[in-house]
Amino acid sequence: MGEVKKHETPLLDQLKSGPWPSFVDDIYNYAEKHKKQSGFDVLGQMELSYKEKETHWKHGGIVGVFGYGGGVIGRYSDQQDKFPSIWAFHTIRVNQPAAKWYHTSALRKLCDLWDHRGSGLVNFHGSTGDIILLGTVTEQLEYVFYDLTHQLKMDLGGSGSNLRTPECCMGMSRCEWACIDTQDIVYELTMQFQDELHRPAFPYKFKIKVSGCPNDCVAAIARADFSIIGIWRDDIKIDQEAVRAYVAGELKPNAGAHSDRDWGPFDIKKEVIDLCPTKCMYWDEREKKLYINNKECNRCMHCINVMPEALRPGDDRGAVILMGAKAPILEGAQLSTVIVPFIKIEPPYDNLKNLIYKVWDYWMENGKNRERVGEIIQRIGLNRFIVDVLGLKPIPQHVREPRSNPYIFWKEEEVEGGWTRDVAEFRKRHPA
Amino acid sequence: MSERPEKPDPIYTQPYDPTLAEKLYNPQKPMENRITDIGPPHYWQFLPPVIQRNYGKWKSHEIIQPGVLKYKAESGEVVYVVRCGTPRLETTDYIREICEIADKYCDGYVRWTTRNNIEFHVTDEEKLRALLEDLKSRKHPGGSYKFPIGGTGASVTNIVHTQGWIHCHTPAIDASGVVKSIMDELFEYFGSHKLPAQVRISLACCLNMCGAVHCSDIAVVGIHRKPPLVEDERLEKVCEIPLVIAACPLGAIKPATVEIGGEKRKTVRVNEDRCMFCGNCYTMCPAMPIADGQGDGLAIVVGGKVSNRITPPKFSKVVIPYIPNEPPRWPTAVKWIKKILETYSQYANKYERVGDWIERIGWERFFELTEIPFTWHLIDDYRLAYNTYRTSVHFKFTSHVEVMTDYEY
Numbered sequence: 001m002g003e004v005k006k007h008e009t010p011l012l013d014q015l016k017s018g019p020w021p022s023f024v025d026d027i028y029n030y031a032e033k034h035k036k037q038s039g040f041d042v043l044g045q046m047e048l049s050y051k052e053k054e055t056h057w058k059h060g061g062i063v064g065v066f067g068y069g070g071g072v073i074g075r076y077s078d079q080q081d082k083f084p085s086i087w088a089f090h091t092i093r094v095n096q097p098a099a100k101w102y103h104t105s106a107l108r109k110l111c112d113l114w115d116h117r118g119s120g121l122v123n124f125h126g127s128t129g130d131i132i133l134l135g136t137v138t139e140q141l142e143y144v145f146y147d148l149t150h151q152l153k154m155d156l157g158g159s160g161s162n163l164r165t166p167e168c169c170m171g172m173s174r175c176e177w178a179c180i181d182t183q184d185i186v187y188e189l190t191m192q193f194q195d196e197l198h199r200p201a202f203p204y205k206f207k208i209k210v211s212g213c214p215n216d217c218v219a220a221i222a223r224a225d226f227s228i229i230g231i232w233r234d235d236i237k238i239d240q241e242a243v244r245a246y247v248a249g250e251l252k253p254n255a256g257a258h259s260d261r262d263w264g265p266f267d268i269k270k271e272v273i274d275l276c277p278t279k280c281m282y283w284d285e286r287e288k289k290l291y292i293n294n295k296e297c298n299r300c301m302h303c304i305n306v307m308p309e310a311l312r313p314g315d316d317r318g319a320v321i322l323m324g325a326k327a328p329i330l331e332g333a334q335l336s337t338v339i340v341p342f343i344k345i346e347p348p349y350d351n352l353k354n355l356i357y358k359v360w361d362y363w364m365e366n367g368k369n370r371e372r373v374g375e376i377i378q379r380i381g382l383n384r385f386i387v388d389v390l391g392l393k394p395i396p397q398h399v400r401e402p403r404s405n406p407y408i409f410w411k412e413e414e415v416e417g418g419w420t421r422d423v424a425e426f427r428k429r430h431p432a
Numbered sequence: 433m434s435e436r437p438e439k440p441d442p443i444y445t446q447p448y449d450p451t452l453a454e455k456l457y458n459p460q461k462p463m464e465n466r467i468t469d470i471g472p473p474h475y476w477q478f479l480p481p482v483i484q485r486n487y488g489k490w491k492s493h494e495i496i497q498p499g500v501l502k503y504k505a506e507s508g509e510v511v512y513v514v515r516c517g518t519p520r521l522e523t524t525d526y527i528r529e530i531c532e533i534a535d536k537y538c539d540g541y542v543r544w545t546t547r548n549n550i551e552f553h554v555t556d557e558e559k560l561r562a563l564l565e566d567l568k569s570r571k572h573p574g575g576s577y578k579f580p581i582g583g584t585g586a587s588v589t590n591i592v593h594t595q596g597w598i599h600c601h602t603p604a605i606d607a608s609g610v611v612k613s614i615m616d617e618l619f620e621y622f623g624s625h626k627l628p629a630q631v632r633i634s635l636a637c638c639l640n641m642c643g644a645v646h647c648s649d650i651a652v653v654g655i656h657r658k659p660p661l662v663e664d665e666r667l668e669k670v671c672e673i674p675l676v677i678a679a680c681p682l683g684a685i686k687p688a689t690v691e692i693g694g695e696k697r698k699t700v701r702v703n704e705d706r707c708m709f710c711g712n713c714y715t716m717c718p719a720m721p722i723a724d725g726q727g728d729g730l731a732i733v734v735g736g737k738v739s740n741r742i743t744p745p746k747f748s749k750v751v752i753p754y755i756p757n758e759p760p761r762w763p764t765a766v767k768w769i770k771k772i773l774e775t776y777s778q779y780a781n782k783y784e785r786v787g788d789w790i791e792r793i794g795w796e797r798f799f800e801l802t803e804i805p806f807t808w809h810l811i812d813d814y815r816l817a818y819n820t821y822r823t824s825v826h827f828k829f830t831s832h833v834e835v836m837t838d839y840e841y
Binding site: 011012014015016017018019020021022023024025026027029030033034039042046049050051052053054055056057058059060066067068073075089091095096097098099100101102103104105106107108109110111112113114115116120121122123124125127134135142143144146147149150151152153154155165167169170172173174175176178181183184187188190191194195198214215216217218219221222223252254255256257258259260261263271275276277298299300301302305306308309327328329330331332333335347369370 | 449452494517525
């Protein structure tokens, strides 16, 4: 390896101090140890951005690997004379294992690959979930892909107008509240839809996220066009002995989440009963017994979160399907909206897959260029989306409240006599 | 259920062969030897044996100290989890150091959370103590912790963030530097449980809002304040004009023709009065750059959440429309975030998220308590804005209200 050139970075150097892990220190140490010019150049260019307060990456960049239409984000420096080693600095998205569990044997091998063929910089992980290999040149892309598929049995993630990489919360691997097997669902859907993920065929991007319960630890309701959130239909399971232990102060509320401040002794009335959003709970002080009117419960998770030793989700489990979340561009930010209040989730998840195919069929045909699913729902109306597109029955759970304006569409077949009328007939009854 | 491989694929124990890809990939025959559509590695092979054994059979959990969780299975087995912050943007050497720790204490198993923290798993308390000591001792040369322990319970956990100036072409601010500056200032809240509820801070470097900004307790979003430049000479060559026009949420872009050197060129014109500087036209068209060192900066939004706990998920709302970029430490932004956090911490009830607290006390009280100036930029004027106005006489008198005694014009 030749000589490497370090740039002066007085502004970035100030980010070495302070307790939070310093990316500047990390990148410098790496670049020095591995004699990587790209590490020095990327910090050099960033220093320039810190001085000028403007990015120095050129617009766009279309690169990739044969057979796929996505997975690589092309990037070129606009300061190629100053920072030649990052003239191209492409990002490769690698599909992560569901819920991001790893064994070091796989991670170390991935590191060896990336030292050899890239900058050595990574993001663990991208917001959608992928492992991000940050920075390599165009010539290396095919070789990285060959290494990934042949030596690591890893594939690229998604980018562009396609199915993006699905992700989930940790689910059953470590959480007592998981109502569905989030990791298995994500793995199964990712495998089923490999073609849709690697070869963009959609009007725009489409994301799937799976959370095991309404705490929504992967933010499915905010960050996925198709949000799958685990819930139950029957009664919350109560261990009255454990409830009494909470009331007696033997167990820490919320598993100890508030331990560094004196909030006073646990008060079940104040902290659980009165905070229940549907007011469906009752603590009988004399009987020392907790009652839940489960018919009125909306499964917000609060009581379960506060008393994890005493309360558990019910046994009749499945998921609620919501659709349409997106960031502001273009028509404003949206959260996903309830489409299917309860769906049974059993392998091989055919009902789930069919529902996804149904949405795709319509959106692929009717979606405008760069129109997210949430925007097509807005454009045609949730009522038409539910009834005409998906063939589902409209129910009160679909809305927060019914419409307040009376601008109601009726279908001609709903109206007696239809819409074809003769004004002469009208005039017989009502001379002008 | 998909077929579960019990152990990590043996391929991972074979050393990386730096020459293999050159042997397999023939640029003359690119489709030869190509493997596609294999998807991610199966998750099951990377689960520690204790996790495999108790998968779906967990009974309860407890946070035994900030950053350390204890999970009990129905079988009676116990697993301790140590959560550590990471900068997300890191190097393979940093990953290797995580591997070294995972090999030493956790039989090589490790996971990342949905907020980019790392979690180490051990089954006995002695190992737990040794692991904690080890993690605390690891520092970068500049003094920062490599693996700060925390991020559990009512804390400020890791900041979900984006690329910024390290890799993106549309940012109005940096990501990694702003995050480091905020987390340094709020570090005590990462490793403690003293807030009314968990506080999710997020950052996006432009209003594409990659990540979680629109649904976080406190968030930073990069904004522009000048209309895009239009590069007439280049535009028709590099842009598809109808896409550019359709990219504008406010219909501020129209097609135009200009004459350059006696030649007619197709281009666009921006109605500057209608432009709110979102930058989406630049996303579609390289000939409409918008970045500007003086104009760009960040907005602060607050009160969003994704969980359904007590109240439904909420969007975050803009409370500070603009703070300038101040690299490398962004002191003004950091100061206001700390002010919002500490005001919330002082006044909110137990279990109240930032948004729940504000909805209880009213936005006028929020602005009074935090001393954030209220300006006309904060009043919505986009499409469904009317829903955000105050169509009731329910309000509190705060320092903002001046009694109108006469009105001249």
